[in-house]
Amino acid sequence: MEIHELNDILADCVRQDRRSQEKLYNYTYQKLIGTAMRYAGSREDAKWVFNLAMMKVYKNIEKFKIGTNFLGWANDILIKTSIDNIRKNTRHQRIMAPVDSSFVEGNKVTLNEALNSLATEKIMEMVQRLGEKERMVFSLYVIDGFKHKEIAEMTGINMNTCKWLLGKAKKELKEMIGVLNEIRLSK
Amino acid sequence: MNRGDFRERLKNYTEEPLDSDWSKMAQLLDINEKKKRRRPFFWKILAGAMLIGALVGGALFFTFKSSPVILPEAEVQESTIIADETEVQEETKINSVTSNIVPKEKITKELSNRDAQTSETKSKIQDKKIKNASTKKAQPNATLAIEAPMNATTIFNSPREVKNNKEQNPVGDSASQMKSSVPLVAFSDEDDKGVKSKNNKDAILGLTNLTSLPLNTIEFQNQRAEEELSLQFSQKPEVKIYKTTSNYLALGLTASFPNVGLGDSREPFLIPNQSLIPNLGIEVGAGRKWSSGMSLELGARTSYFQYRLSNLLSARSPAGGFAEADLFDVNDNREAARINRHMIISPYLRIAYDWDILKSSFIGLFAAVGPNFVFDLPSTNVEGLGNLELDTNVANPTESITAFDITKSETSYECEFGITLGQKVLQRSKVTFNFSYGLTMGNLLSGTVFLEQNNESLDSDIYQVSANGPRFKMRYIF
Numbered sequence: 001m002e003i004h005e006l007n008d009i010l011a012d013c014v015r016q017d018r019r020s021q022e023k024l025y026n027y028t029y030q031k032l033i034g035t036a037m038r039y040a041g042s043r044e045d046a047k048w049v050f051n052l053a054m055m056k057v058y059k060n061i062e063k064f065k066i067g068t069n070f071l072g073w074a075n076d077i078l079i080k081t082s083i084d085n086i087r088k089n090t091r092h093q094r095i096m097a098p099v100d101s102s103f104v105e106g107n108k109v110t111l112n113e114a115l116n117s118l119a120t121e122k123i124m125e126m127v128q129r130l131g132e133k134e135r136m137v138f139s140l141y142v143i144d145g146f147k148h149k150e151i152a153e154m155t156g157i158n159m160n161t162c163k164w165l166l167g168k169a170k171k172e173l174k175e176m177i178g179v180l181n182e183i184r185l186s187k
Numbered sequence: 188m189n190r191g192d193f194r195e196r197l198k199n200y201t202e203e204p205l206d207s208d209w210s211k212m213a214q215l216l217d218i219n220e221k222k223k224r225r226r227p228f229f230w231k232i233l234a235g236a237m238l239i240g241a242l243v244g245g246a247l248f249f250t251f252k253s254s255p256v257i258l259p260e261a262e263v264q265e266s267t268i269i270a271d272e273t274e275v276q277e278e279t280k281i282n283s284v285t286s287n288i289v290p291k292e293k294i295t296k297e298l299s300n301r302d303a304q305t306s307e308t309k310s311k312i313q314d315k316k317i318k319n320a321s322t323k324k325a326q327p328n329a330t331l332a333i334e335a336p337m338n339a340t341t342i343f344n345s346p347r348e349v350k351n352n353k354e355q356n357p358v359g360d361s362a363s364q365m366k367s368s369v370p371l372v373a374f375s376d377e378d379d380k381g382v383k384s385k386n387n388k389d390a391i392l393g394l395t396n397l398t399s400l401p402l403n404t405i406e407f408q409n410q411r412a413e414e415e416l417s418l419q420f421s422q423k424p425e426v427k428i429y430k431t432t433s434n435y436l437a438l439g440l441t442a443s444f445p446n447v448g449l450g451d452s453r454e455p456f457l458i459p460n461q462s463l464i465p466n467l468g469i470e471v472g473a474g475r476k477w478s479s480g481m482s483l484e485l486g487a488r489t490s491y492f493q494y495r496l497s498n499l500l501s502a503r504s505p506a507g508g509f510a511e512a513d514l515f516d517v518n519d520n521r522e523a524a525r526i527n528r529h530m531i532i533s534p535y536l537r538i539a540y541d542w543d544i545l546k547s548s549f550i551g552l553f554a555a556v557g558p559n560f561v562f563d564l565p566s567t568n569v570e571g572l573g574n575l576e577l578d579t580n581v582a583n584p585t586e587s588i589t590a591f592d593i594t595k596s597e598t599s600y601e602c603e604f605g606i607t608l609g610q611k612v613l614q615r616s617k618v619t620f621n622f623s624y625g626l627t628m629g630n631l632l633s634g635t636v637f638l639e640q641n642n643e644s645l646d647s648d649i650y651q652v653s654a655n656g657p658r659f660k661m662r663y664i665f
Contacts, residue, residue: 029203031201127197
């Protein structure tokens with residue numbers, strides 16, 4: 001979609017034109033559903049969260065400055081909505097990091113290489129299998145590039161706990177990759 | 188096999204939406220627009236009500252600011268002296284304060300010694316004028332009577348003479364200046380009108396049995412009349428305050444507690460956690476109070492209430508999957524967490540009856556009727572949707588059930604009964620405390636909560652908020 005075409009659609013969305021809203025939905029869905037899937041536990045959850053985020057987009061579209069990066073703006077809304085959703089799901093789960101979290105570091109290269117060798121859909125599937133908070137911290141830190149301090153502020157989780165959750169997520173991913181390799185070898 | 192940086196691949200992951208995805212989104216947009224549509228109407232109503240309230244309140248305040256204490260009027264309404272051809276005159280004096288007619292014996296006695304008293308009375312009147320100076324200041328109407336020049340009295344034998352005199356002395360005629368206190372026109376018996384006037388007056392006032400007395404000078408009679416008035420006021424400078432009908436303006440703070448109930452009593456999956464919702468407001472009224480203690484008031488109350496549905500209700504599984512579970516907001520612990528906010532505008536007609544107790548306190552009963560118009564205020568949930576979920580983690584972590592609700596406001600009608608405890612403050616103001624109970628026909632709000640599992644509807648249940656409940660008000664009346 002060309003930029004001028006997107007800008008026209010956005011202008012029409014401000015006037016709440018339903019056809020333009022549909023076009024914007026389809027365009028945004030295509031580009032950002034991956035983000036929703038990384039944070040959600042399933043495809044259905046991802047779609048639900050994406051729709052919630054799109055409601056916020058439509059409601060606040062007047063505040064968006066047309067001509068700037070729409071996908072970046074919508075992506076921020078989607079991430080925040082996903083975090084809200086995860087916080088809700090884990091409301092009663094108090095997660096405390098163990099005192100010794102030294103295993104967080106290490107095996108970085110091995111895991112990245114292993115993930116790079118996998119198909120995107122497979123990686124997405126494995127990420128979705130992670131626990132809610134592990135998945136959230138992994139996506140925020142590894143894929144979206146936030147710092148631990150920023151993640152702590154965004155999610156309300158203690159910074160050390162964030163580091164521990166990240167290490168746990170990597171460990172689980174490694175285990176999954178190991179199981180996957182074993183299955184491959186057995187075939 | 189290296190397929191490239193997995194981060195980039197995840198970031199650039201794309202997928203085409205299905206038609207069903209957009210249809211779900213469109214449904215959400217429709218629900219949101221429905222909620223939005225009601226808001227402009229509410230703001231118009233609110234702005235209109237505030238404007239009308241301010242105008243009516245202001246007008247009433249300035250209109251009724253000074254009124255109800257009425258002092259007795261010290262005014263001579265009428266005095267007629269009529270002379271017949273035998274120079275016999277009857278005098279009638281009507282004093283509106285005392286409502287007494289001067290007894291004929293008194294007049295007879297006074298007039299029989301007229302020659303001896305004429306000079307004496309003149310000086311006496313002058314003395315009274317000086318002596319009663321302070322009293323006259325407090326009695327403006329009496330002052331008017333005594334300050335009129337005594338020597339300006341004229342005798343007229345017919346209406347024609349009166350007319351001629353007026354033409355000759357159009358301005359500055361002291362007799363006409365005194366017309367509000369003591370009319371100084373006398374008609375002779377030769378004049379038909381004079382006779383008729385006399386007869387009519389006698390018939391009206393019941394003076395037919397009065398003795399007719401001769402009088403040489405009408406002037407003297409007028410002076411006597413004025414003297415009598417002055418004496419009455421100077422001897423009894425009494426001011427009485429009467430209880431009268433009065434208008435008032437009332438401002439009040441109100442607290443009420445609408446009641447939460449369930450619509451489906453057969454197999455509800457909802458359980459109320461909280462039976463009352465605090466509701467705070469203000470009311471403005473204008474009324475009229477009669478001396479009997481009864482008052483009638485017309486006014487309007489505006490009140491506000493808010494609640495979290497997740498605090499209001501719990502749920503139990505319709506399929507027996509869990510015993511009991513909390514409903515909670517999707518965005519719990521966030522600024523965006525959902526809070527339902529509503530405003531009620533209630534015009535009312537109130538009738539009350541008060542009894543004085545002690546020196547400045549009173550007690551009363553009241554009843555009020557009127558409709559409740561409920562309006563939705565902007566909620567804090569950014570989605571504008573039903574966004575509740577069931578917390579089934581404790582009972583059964585594998586069971587995932589979603590709940591959402593549709594809440595709509597309704598118009599209801601209510602009666603309110605209560606008691607008033609009041610205290611008079613300052614000069615004319617009162618502070619009252621009202622304790623009452625409201626009974627309503629209809630609900631303030633009605634909501635439906637739906638349960639879904641894997642996008643399939645499991646059950647639905649209704650909750651209602653009615654205005655039934657206790658109320659407390661503090662009112663200032665001025």
